[in-house]
Amino acid sequence: MNAKILIVEDEPVIQELLAFNVTQAGFQALRAEDADSAWQQIRNNAPDLILLDWMLPNTSGVILAKQLRSDTATRDIPIIMLTARGEERDKVLGLESGADDYITKPFSPRELMARIRAVLRRHVPQRQDEVVAAGGLELLPAAHRVTAKGAAIELGPTEFRLLHFFMTHAERVYSRTQLLDQVWGTQVFVEERTVDVHIRRLRAALEPAGMDSLIQTVRGSGYRFSVN
């Protein structure tokens, strides 16, 4: 959810402005002033989207875009071109440029973010949503629903993800660290004991249905979802 956006812009003021807006909107901003540093950033940080200035020193933005498109590793990274007023829309979006969208300077932050989100939206792969059943519980990812013997069970977002993970990884012990990685994500820093609390909340939610014993404590190791 926290997409990385590479800003390729030689003008420091504009670069700063872009980075500010992007960061403000909750994205991670990477920066580059020219084609070389852009490539370096791309190799090291694998951005999800590139904001590319049409005019760049040495190599122009168009040429960089072309190169990006011809390289298998970067072919699928969407590009939004930054152009000066008056550039021909046809040229910008034309075949050779390979841009997904463009925006003319000066631009409103709102429009910039809207375009970024729109482009990202179309490039995010679809996730799976198969029905999961285990231990008398049924979980429907698409409907975001859990039922035990037909009765609905209300869960908060985190408990839902936690249960989903457990149900798809039953009969195996997971440490608190592993659960944090899998359910919270690798980039979140929270106390390990937080897992305990959510386990408790999940058990409490399952308890009315008599399903709370499905989640077992393995002292010294972690937790396990087990049908037995």
Place this chain on the structure above:
Amino acid sequence: MNAKILIVEDEPVIQELLAFNVTQAGFQALRAEDADSAWQQIRNNAPDLILLDWMLPNTSGVILAKQLRSDTATRDIPIIMLTARGEERDKVLGLESGADDYITKPFSPRELMARIRAVLRRHVPQRQDEVVAAGGLELLPAAHRVTAKGAAIELGPTEFRLLHFFMTHAERVYSRTQLLDQVWGTQVFVEERTVDVHIRRLRAALEPAGMDSLIQTVRGSGYRFSVN
């Protein structure tokens, strides 16, 4: 995976451009310049998707789309409309047009392919102009009318499209982003919170009939239309 795409476009240059891009992307391109040759292609080659120019000689694209939608054999073929800048989005995405998505000329090839892939991916055959009934509500697309237990319910255009989408996609959670794509269209840039407001307006309109609980909030995920 090798989908057949029918391009219906009278302007030779654009037709060529489209065919080139489509082929390049690994699809099979079929071509037609007018409604008659389009029908011929459809009958002979059963395309998986149709790229249709809004303006066509003789019969306009809109009329062809309408015909496609009313013919049982072609009802389920998704359509992407090609429009000039400035066309009304309501008209384009409106129910009478029957388009699944649209794109304005001039467009970027990447954008086009992204749309094609998106439409193919999510394409669930759904009849655009048939009466929909769900959760005690009845919606008549052709008449642009909604009733609950016989009593008419007044809705604005956006609320109508929103409800129509929900009723044809019940029991499933949609994020604000997905709803924007599906109901507002992929080219419209509005705040995500706008969805909330329209949900509220829709609920308010359904409330006199006691049907407002059909639209449920799923915290952290989005909204769901559900009969339960």
Place this chain on the structure above:
DNA sequence: TGATTCTGTCACATGTTTGTCACACAAGCT
């Protein structure tokens, strides 16, 4: 044209969720 509806956005109200404690309790060890 003016009147009327519709839309998108905001600011604020309200309600949930989350991570963290501090402490209680349980299990293993010598």
Place this chain on the structure above:
DNA sequence: AGCTTGTGTGACAAACATGTGACAGAATCA
């Protein structure tokens, strides 16, 4: 038994998500 370590539990404030009323501009209609 005492000691040590690990886990359960209730409370809480801050962060966060959603509901809601108001408003101005756009679109529509007569």
